[in-house]
Amino acid sequence: METKQKFLQLQFCMLLVVCTLLPDLGSLVGSLIGMPDFDIPVFCCQIIGIVGGGLALYSFYKTLGKELPVPFLGVAGGGLFIALLTLIPNTPMWLDYVSLIALLIAVFMAKGSLGIQWNNQGSQGAYFILLAILLHVYDSIGDNTLTAIAALLGLILYLVGLGKLKANLDADGAKGASRLKIAVILGIVAVVFGWIPLLGGIIAGILLIIGFIFEFLGYGSMKQSASLGADGQKGAGYLRNSMIVLLVGAFIDLFPLTGLIVGLISLIALWLVFKGWNLILLGMEVEKEAEIEN
Incomplete structure (x- = not known):
């Protein structure tokens, strides 16, 4: 049951990070004219999602070891890592989109890759x-x-x-x-x-x-x-x-x-x-x- 709990944590956190990475047209315009927008609740959500997702993914890595599919580990881990990089000021906007796409793919891959059965x-x-x-x-x-x-x-x-x-x-x-x-x-x-x-x-x-x-x-x-x-x-x-x-x-x-x-x-x-x-x-x-x- 702990495995399923970690799976839910991983999925919830990855999707939460995806939500934080959805582009906001107002913020995009602001960044283009030199007035980047900083949203504290969104920032908190992104931190929570990255940390929570990372801990859950690491737990699966410890439990499954070599049985954990490398493609899933790469996509999920890479997506979370890039999302972490996007928190650094003045990082390229395209990193947000790379992380968003990677994490969306990971969300769809997770159940099959981790062998979750209800x-x-x-x-x-x-x-x-x-x-x-x-x-x-x-x-x-x-x-x-x-x-x-x-x-x-x-x-x-x-x-x-x-x-x-x-x-x-x-x-x-x-x-x-x-x-x-x-x-x-x-x-x-x-x-x-x-x-x-x-x-x-x-x-x-x-x-x-x-x-x-x-x-x-x-x-x-x-x-x-x-x-x-x-x-x-x-x-x-x-x-x-x-x-x-x-x-x-x-x-x-x-x-x-x-x-x-x-x-x-x-x-x-x-x-x-x-x-x-x-x-x-x-x-x-x-x-x-x-x-x-x-």
């Missing part, structure tokens, strides 16, 4: 959701056009994950997954309305509030699901806490000049999201193993 089919859904919510929550940190697009793709991936997850849950868990599905659909519709000036923004806001309620209730139902095991139920609690943290961040964001504070609050929510879905996935795996043994 005991529970629903775990695949939880895995998709973990990555999807990272893309969604990070948008409140990166807050640019590409992170918004990534967040929308994350919502679609979230729907796919919920479909796989729901089929492997008991009644309480399935009820929670259904509520989460409604919340995600409302979120996608809200994104579309958000592109419409004035009235669209108001409608989007209302839809997001309704979606928030459904999501909060959904995690509440999942806390009662025996399919998730004790760890998974605890994870659902973390996810409810992450929503409260994001709600606080949304309130603070109503005031001017609070971008840094909101970004740091979102960073806390991001950790809670990882912790929550990590526990849900591992809880399902433990329950399935116990079922197989019996």
Whole structure:
């Protein structure tokens, strides 16, 4: 189970670094005219992703040794190392793109290269959701056009994950997954309305509030699901806490000049999201193993 935990850490951290490397047109223009933009929350995310991903990759290297595929080690390790270099001021912009591409390739290679197999089919859904919510929550940190697009793709991936997850849950868990599905659909519709000036923004806001309620209730139902095991139920609690943290961040964001504070609050929510879905996935795996043994 520790191997799967390290795998989740590696994937989450590599994708987090990818998000930080997504180009921001505003920052790009600023750097061209001699006014580079420094975003503390994004910088923190990049450091966390590089360190967390590096530690997980090193753990696999120690465990697997020569069995660890060299191409994967090179792509993942190289991507993280180049991402570290991009933190040095005045490094060429193209290094960001090299690291971004390498880490994206590594994310897709990881499961096969590391021989990860899920005991529970629903775990695949939880895995998709973990990555999807990272893309969604990070948008409140990166807050640019590409992170918004990534967040929308994350919502679609979230729907796919919920479909796989729901089929492997008991009644309480399935009820929670259904509520989460409604919340995600409302979120996608809200994104579309958000592109419409004035009235669209108001409608989007209302839809997001309704979606928030459904999501909060959904995690509440999942806390009662025996399919998730004790760890998974605890994870659902973390996810409810992450929503409260994001709600606080949304309130603070109503005031001017609070971008840094909101970004740091979102960073806390991001950790809670990882912790929550990590526990849900591992809880399902433990329950399935116990079922197989019996």
